[in-house]
Amino acid sequence: MSAVSAEAVSGAVRTGSDSRPRSGGEDAAPLAPRAKLLPALAAVYRAQLSRAKVARIPLLFVATFQSVGIMIMMRGVVDGGDEARAVVAGSSVLVVAFVALNLLAQYFGQLRAGGGLDHYATLPVPPAAVVLGAAGAYASFTVPGTAVTAVVGSVLFDLPMGHLWVLAAVIPLSGAALAGLGAALGLLAPRQELATLCGQLGMSAALLLGVLPAARMPAPISYARDLLPSTYGVEALARSFDASPDWVMVAADLGVCAAVGVVSLAVATWAYRRAAVR
Numbered sequence: 541m542s543a544v545s546a547e548a549v550s551g552a553v554r555t556g557s558d559s560r561p562r563s564g565g566e567d568a569a570p571l572a573p574r575a576k577l578l579p580a581l582a583a584v585y586r587a588q589l590s591r592a593k594v595a596r597i598p599l600l601f602v603a604t605f606q607s608v609g610i611m612i613m614m615r616g617v618v619d620g621g622d623e624a625r626a627v628v629a630g631s632s633v634l635v636v637a638f639v640a641l642n643l644l645a646q647y648f649g650q651l652r653a654g655g656g657l658d659h660y661a662t663l664p665v666p667p668a669a670v671v672l673g674a675a676g677a678y679a680s681f682t683v684p685g686t687a688v689t690a691v692v693g694s695v696l697f698d699l700p701m702g703h704l705w706v707l708a709a710v711i712p713l714s715g716a717a718l719a720g721l722g723a724a725l726g727l728l729a730p731r732q733e734l735a736t737l738c739g740q741l742g743m744s745a746a747l748l749l750g751v752l753p754a755a756r757m758p759a760p761i762s763y764a765r766d767l768l769p770s771t772y773g774v775e776a777l778a779r780s781f782d783a784s785p786d787w788v789m790v791a792a793d794l795g796v797c798a799a800v801g802v803v804s805l806a807v808a809t810w811a812y813r814r815a816a817v818r
Contacts, residue, residue, distance in 0.1 A: 577666050577668060581668075581669040581672050581673050582673075584665065584669050584670055584677075585676050588674050588677035588678070597681070599638075599639070600635075600681050600684070600685050601685075602638075603635045603638035604684075604685035604688055606638070607634050607685070608631070608689055608692050610627075610631050610634070610747075610751055611696055611697075614631075614751070615696055615697070618697070618753070622753065622755065623755070623756075624697035625697075625699060625778040625779075625781040626751075626754065627693070628689075628693030628697055628778075629781070630747075630750035630752070630774045631689055632686050632690040632693065632710075633686070633714055633746070633750055633774045633777065634689075634743075634746055634750060634751060634770075635682050635685040635686045635689055636686055636711060636718055636770065637718055637747075637750070638682075638743055639681055639682045640675070640714075640722055641722040641739060641742045642743040643678060644675065644678045644722035644723050644739070645722040645723070645726040645729075645735050645736070645738055646726065646736050646739050648722075648723050648726025649725075649726040649729055650726075650732055650735075651726075652726065652735075652815050657812070657816045660816065661816040667809050667813050668805075668809045670812060671720075671723055671805060672805060672809075675716065675723055675805065676719075678719055679716065679718075679719050686707060686710075687707060690707060690777070694781075703780040703781070703785060704780070706777060706780040707777065709794050710776055710797075713797035713798050714769070714770055714773030714797050716804075716805060717769035717797050717798075717800040717804055719805070720801055720803075720804025720805035720806075720807065720808045721742065721769060722739055723812075724804060724807045724808040724811050725742065727811035727814070728814075728815075745764075745768055746768065746770045749761070749765040749768050749771065750768070769801075772793040772794070773793070773794075773797050775789075775793045776790045776797070779793070
């Protein structure tokens with residue numbers, strides 16, 4: 541973690557400290573009270589967002605170009621119908637998986653290996669604020685790439701774009717589920733290299749199980765697809781391309797994403813506490 545980000549977080553969450561001069565004989569002033577969750581979350585989010593602007597924007601372009609390239613390749617073998625909707629929806633959510641799962645796993649793995657968690661542990665910041673702030677910042681960078689991929693895919697496969705507003709729910713809910721998973725992988729991996737490997741494997745699973753049409757998959761693979769959190773974001777977005785979407789099913793898919801997001805972020809918060817005290 542950079543010194544600028546550390547100072548931004550520590551300055552934003554420090555409240556109630558005593559600034560009176562102390563002589564050598566006076567007792568040490570009491571520590572500042574622990575910050576509340578929402579102000580600390582906002583401080584961590586802003587710090588991570590400013591840090592990631594320079595470091596992550598080039599990778600966001602890579603994620604977007606990768607997804608667009610996959611759709612162009614699939615255009616030669618998929619003409620339309622349910623398969624086209626699956627390809628466009630899967631490629632769009634893949635941008636979220638690349639950033640929120642892959643890069644976040646690498647970030648927390650690097651933070652743990654480099655001693656960055658030790659700095660956070662000295663601040664009056666709740667563990668949930670650290671995890672949620674970093675996850676939210678990384679997920680925010682997926683918005684433009686996901687929207688561009690969905691629009692380009694709709695044009696390529698001649699899909700209706702009238703319901704693309706569903707992305708406003710798909711991106712944050714899928715991002716929460718995948719970001720929590722990525723953070724947990726990075727914090728639980730015993731070595732930084734293993735955290736990077738787990739993040740890349742997770743993104744590869746999102747690629748293979750999300751972009752390829754489910755109807756062409758063998759039964760055992762389809763069961764594995766149901767276990768992947770991003771699958772339900774893909775399904776919700778794919779249903780929105782119908783002329784008359786089944787909004788009940790769309791809401792159900794998004795509800796699964798939300799539930800998985802709560803669980804995965806809770807596991808990531810527990811993993812952060814576990815890693816910070818070691």
